[in-house]
Amino acid sequence: MDKQQLISEIQELKKQRDAVILAHNYVDGDLQDLADYTGDSLELAFRARDAHKGVIVCCGVSFMGETAKILSPESRVLLPVPSAGCPMADMVTAEEVRAMRKAHPGAVFICYVNSSAEVKSEVDICCTSANAAKIVASVEPGREIVFLPDGNLGRNVEHDLKRPIHSFSGYCPVHNQTTVAMIERARALHPGAKLFVHPECPREVVAAADEALSTGGMLRYVAASPEKQFIVGTEKGILHRLVKENPGKEFFPMDDCLVCADMKKLTLESVRDALRDLSGEVLLSKEIMDKARKPIAEMLERSKA
Ligand code: SF4
Structure with missing residues (x-):
């Protein structure tokens, strides 16, 4: 099935299930485009809390689905890939x-x-x-x-x-592998570009960067900045939104190794399957949720x- 057909199928299932799709800034760009809301963990937590009480499809790792369920216990929260976890x-x-x-x-x-x-x-x-x-x-x-x-x-x-x-x-594991040498290499390749990293990076890396920002913070920072070039020291999935929302500005990953294997497990097919089969439901005891x-x-x- 081609991508467009798959997206149409998801849209149809979404209507049938009265579902909302939330996506983290690190998942694949196609999923970000498909989602009703894309954001960082805090933004997704607010969205889940305020979501209607139907089906919430959480395109992210397992703790994000759990947070959505805790904040919206009447909703049916689906994790398209329940095995996508967070090693941290x-x-x-x-x-x-x-x-x-x-x-x-x-x-x-x-x-x-x-x-x-x-x-x-x-x-x-x-x-x-x-x-x-x-x-x-x-x-x-x-x-x-x-x-x-x-x-x-x-x-x-x-x-x-x-x-x-x-x-x-x-x-x-993604941010902990960042180094000052990585920053120096990226700066040599793109002199003059603003360089920001995530605060999950080691202290010396944060100290060597221009800014340390959450993914939501990076998006706001770039939108407000007069600078035209940026080196991005976090998971590469964020580049999709940065490029899409900031025409005329250029973005360079700080290093190609900054990829979260768990976030990349999420696919259009997995979202389609979860909506079709109502699979991957997050189930937590009332005691733990409370x-x-x-x-x-x-x-x-x-x-x-
Ligand atoms: S990037 Fe992946 S491993 Fe790192 S904190 Fe986020 S989910 Fe966990």
Whole structure:
């Protein structure tokens, strides 16, 4: 079946199922074009919360589907590829969080949304890369903070806010492989281009970049910038929107290795199959959803302007 036929079939199924399609900025460009909303984790969380109570197809990795389900429990949330996970999210378990609680009694536990529902159910506040600094800054001065699972994001926020944070040892395999040498090579190839990276990159990489921004932040930054050339230090899927929404501006991946294999598992075929068969449904116990909703709701509340 050719691509156009497949897209028509999805549109038809979408109507029949009364479905909304959400897509993360890292998935394939065809899926971004097809989606009702494309965005970063925070934007997708808001969309899921405000979605109508029908079918939500979540084109992203498993924790995003879980977040959508927690925020819209009456909806049927489908993950077209349930095996698409986030290696960083798998680096911490609920049991480890409980053990850390014992080691840091009295600390506020802040958890990046890139984590399982079970882990979220054990923490106080969630955050995304778009609001991590704001969430940490909202904790009363002097209170101990434990940040998980992303050690790089925790250290970058610690540096920016000059506030001590106990950061867990997890990392994103895509962003953790970035290096200062990579930045130097990209700058030599595209002298004068603005270079931004994701705050999941190691501290020295963030320090060497012009800016560290969430994917939503990158899109806003480019739209407002008078600059014409940009080197993009995050997963390459974001280039699709950057190019599409910014005619006349040029974008270069910081390195071709910046590809998330899990995000790339999502295909048009998988979305068609999920809508046709209502497969890949996210199922969570009420107890876990109720517990995990609290730190997410706390994040959404503290993210308000
Ligand atoms: S890009 Fe990194 S953090 Fe995002 S889903 Fe892939 S492995 Fe996880």
